[in-house]
Amino acid sequence: MTDLSPAAQAVSDAYETTYTETGLVAAIRELADQVVPVEVHPEVYEDCCQYSDVKTRAGIRAAILAIATELEAHG
Numbered sequence: 067m068t069d070l071s072p073a074a075q076a077v078s079d080a081y082e083t084t085y086t087e088t089g090l091v092a093a094i095r096e097l098a099d100q101v102v103p104v105e106v107h108p109e110v111y112e113d114c115c116q117y118s119d120v121k122t123r124a125g126i127r128a129a130i131l132a133i134a135t136e137l138e139a140h141g
Contacts, residue, residue, distance in 0.1 A: 073129075074136045087137060094134040102127035 070078060078090065102123050 070140060071133075071136060074133045074140070078137060087140075091134045091138045094130060094137070098127050098130040098134070102130065 069075075078087075104127070105120055105123065
């Protein structure tokens with residue numbers, strides 16, 4: 067069994083007594099949906115800042131979902 071990343075381990079430790087591993091993964095995925103929902107990207111952006119903001123939010127979503135994926139694979 068591989069060690070978890072510090073971020074995934076912190077989430078796992080924080081909820082160890084409250085959630086099952088499956089419940090924890092589902093909660094993290096729901097968190098990603100609520101905090102950083104999937105965005106439909108326009109074909110043309112109004113300016114470079116709009117594109118940068120969308121890329122930043124997509125990166126945050128990917129980081130949250132990576133923790134869920136790691137926990138799911140670990141369990």
